Amino acid sequence: MSEENKMSSFWVLPEACISYIFSFTSPKEACIASTVSMGFKSAAESDFLWEQFLPSDYQDIIARSVSPLVYSSKKELYFHLCDSPILLDGGKLSFRLSKTSGKKCFMLCAKELRILVEAPQHWTWKTLAESRFAEVAELLDVCWLDIHGKMQTRMLSPKTNYGAYLVFKLLENSYGFNSPLKASVKLVQHGIGENNTVCLKQPIRRHGRLRRPVLQFDGWLPKERRDGWMEIELGEYFNDGGDEGDIQMQLFDIEKLHWKHGLIVEGIELRPKEE
Template sequence: MNRVSGVSGFSLLPEGCISEIIALTSPRDAGRASAISSAFKSAAEFDSVWEKFLPSDYPEIISRSVSPVVYSTKKELYFLLCDTPILLDGSNLSFMLNKWSGKKCYMLQARELSIVWGDTPDYWEWTSLPESRFPEVAELLRVCWLAIGGKMQTQMLSPKTTYAAYLVFKLAEWNHGLDVPSKASVGFVAEGQEGAEDSNHTVYLKLATDRPQPLRGLRRRAARQPNGRLPQKRVDGWMEIELGEFFNDLGDEGEVEMQLNETQQGHWKTGLIVEGIELRPKEEK
């Protein structure tokens, strides 16, 4: 059977049967199916299709939203959760869906993180920014010991999924000491232990810039190439640095812990603005 006759054959099926077939695919495939024929387009709008793509616990999740979640169809709800983060639990947490897979994405706001000296006004200031999704962000005034961490229950995340954790931040117009290498880690918290079992890797919150030096002829000083992960610009205007990744199997690993530390070199630091730590499916666009 060629492709055209195959599509024509499917189009002869009742819309309910077509919708059941589409519900066994993915959100991305449902969008593609809509372009096949008018029958597929109509079937791909069914609530039963998008109910399958939403997390099974979505009613409980949206019941925790600080603002009403208004929608008329399950497809509308799905894309609402993909395009706009909703704040949960008194704005301590934000929730979104990955548009192509329907898997869960969370961000812990800065107040939910463990920040060494975070409650000491001489070292950190809690303020608000219009571009942040949360009511508060943490701005570093001055420390020589930077330590930020967060934890999340794995049962809250999508199962059978590789997640990555990202520190979401900005740099103030005047900042200092943030171009030194930091250690980042992500790992499960072993039962009976306070810390996670993990391995460290090097990250940079800011690229180092060399000061101008006297030059002779055409010789130029080579730029330093850091050996570690570098920050990336996000579509929402913030920066992020990947702290690490983990595989969430059945969500029964207890807690996963994310950490960023620079406690060895003793450099004074200032000008870091922390929005939170985000967990989202790895490399899913």
């Protein structure tokens, strides 16, 4: 059969069949297909198709939203969840979808993290207009730094390699963050995971009385996010789908004990590495 005849056969398929075929593509490819013809547009925007791109437990997830979601189609819901993260469980957790893949992304708020030496003279809680959460944590003065959070692996998308990122800001008068810190991501049950080296500021090295930036640093440095915050990768974890338990994400400095001040923590985000 010629290519022309194959296309002619495809055009006469029922809309439901075309939607089913599109469900094996991606959200991006479905959007492109909707521009081909009116027939394709209807099939590429059907609720059946876009429900395939949503997580299988999306109804349970949006039922936990602190604010009701209003949408007229499953496609509209999909892009709302991609572009506007929603707060779950009374504002403890932020949820969104990866626009390219539809996979789940979560951020634990600072209140849900375990911050050792959490005392009024060391840490304080404050409200920031630019934060999605009600409160963020501000470090006043510590030398022993240990921040970690947990999340159940069953909440994540299966067969997905996730990166864990501390979302933070540094005040102008911050200090103590030019030195390397340790970070790790691991399954709590196994207790196995590599310690990675990270730095929240460009590391510096003393040369006599001078302090100069280290030109080469064997570790990870922070990046600016689209939302105006900074982030540093703590590590990664492949969620095969068969693991049942908690994944722990940690940033710590319990050896060199440099005094630190001026860190603001919004939370820790887990998102697909391919995003």
